[in-house]
Amino acid sequence: MKIIDYYLNDFILNEIAESVDFFPGVMQSESRIASEVNSYHNEQSSCYAPYMFWNGWWSSPVDTLRKRVIKNIWESNLPVPIGEVLGFEYWTRTFGPGQFLGPHVDEDTFLYQDSKVLNGPEIGCVYYGPSQEKVVGGFLELFESKLVFGEKNALEWENLQTKLDPIELRERIAFKENRLIIFDAGRVIHQTTPCVSGIRNVMVVNVWLKSNPPVDVTNFVYE
Helix, strand or coil: CEEECCCCCHHHHHHHHHCCCCCCCCCCCCCECCCCCCCCCCCCCCCCCCCEEECCCCCCCCCCHHHHHHHHHHCCCCCCCHHHEEEEEEEEEEECCCCECCCECCCCHHHHHHHCECCCCCEEEEEECCCCCCCEECEEEEEEEECCCCCECCCCHHHHHHHCCCHHHCEEEECCCCEEEEECCCCEEEEECCEEECCEEEEEEEEEECCECCCCHHHCECC
């Protein structure tokens, strides 16, 4: 795991802050968000914030602000050679006070929805963007337990709950603007806790390999 504070320079940070669509709106009234698979990938959902995909700066233009951020993050942090990378799955979220994510891994949601078989990215990251107001509280919690790709029904609650460590064994990382957290997001179980006040703007980027691709890349949205 790697944590880097003050990650992006002021120029690109200001561009993100001034953008009207880099982050979506707050996810309506739910406390626990994304409790159903692909719940924000549907244009009819309460908050449309789809899973997007990009095949990388070596294959196509860096023609959006999100792609510039992805290149900035992964150009110097990839754990494998570029030639092994299929591309980047990414999405953005806006958490209001009291909202949180339950225990999960960043899996191929389309595969799991169809077959209940777990597959995921090689590595991933969480980036905390600029906020318009001070954020009080809110943690990313990483459990010690890891899941195994290829396992069936791994994310069903009766199976997942047996792997949830007590708080004393979790890695807890506070929300902080312009903080980047790189970790094994596809295998390490993680969750977030609600903040007391403020809006948390979050970008997630996962690295998929050619040797272990998502079941169908046409399911993603492309900028």
